Amino acid sequence: MELVYFIEKGFQQFEEVYHYPSETISKDEIYARQLCEYFIKDGKQYHLVSNEMDEEAEILVLKEEGSSTAFHDEIIYEGKGIHIEFRQYKRIGDMPLLYTLHVGTHWDAIRFLLKDYVDIPTVGQRERDSTEIDEDRNVYVIYVKE
Numbered sequence: 001m002e003l004v005y006f007i008e009k010g011f012q013q014f015e016e017v018y019h020y021p022s023e024t025i026s027k028d029e030i031y032a033r034q035l036c037e038y039f040i041k042d043g044k045q046y047h048l049v050s051n052e053m054d055e056e057a058e059i060l061v062l063k064e065e066g067s068s069t070a071f072h073d074e075i076i077y078e079g080k081g082i083h084i085e086f087r088q089y090k091r092i093g094d095m096p097l098l099y100t101l102h103v104g105t106h107w108d109a110i111r112f113l114l115k116d117y118v119d120i121p122t123v124g125q126r127e128r129d130s131t132e133i134d135e136d137r138n139v140y141v142i143y144v145k146e
Helices: 027-034 106-113
Strands: 002-010 013-020 038-041 044-054 057-067 082-088 097-103 117-120 124-134 139-145
Touching: 002 044, 027 057, 027 106, 082 106, 097 106, 097 117, 106 139, 117 139
Parallel strands: 002 057, 038 124, 082 139
Antiparallel strands: 002 013, 038 044, 044 057, 082 097, 117 124, 124 139
């Protein structure tokens, strides 16, 4: 199973932008990424348009939204395992970090990415607004409402 990202360029026009062969990505990571409405890579933010399959390929079609926004308290998790950040969603401005959770596997991350309400340690239960995979920082981010 491989993962391929396409960008929607116009009416039925698509451009392949990222390709992850089966030797470089696990099925669990593919499924976790499919649950994220947003994707950050190379300083750009993308919104998930559709989630498709083509034989052994898992295809995510994205729409580019421009440069990604950096928050004041961002951490890069490269080489530190799999992490989930829980951030307070705000329509504009900084989105404060509420809690960072280290998980053992992408399968463990899926449990949180699937939920409409998540139980955040030291914070309590919050409603999920959206989710993202920030590949630049190597972290899943779950934005939550009050």
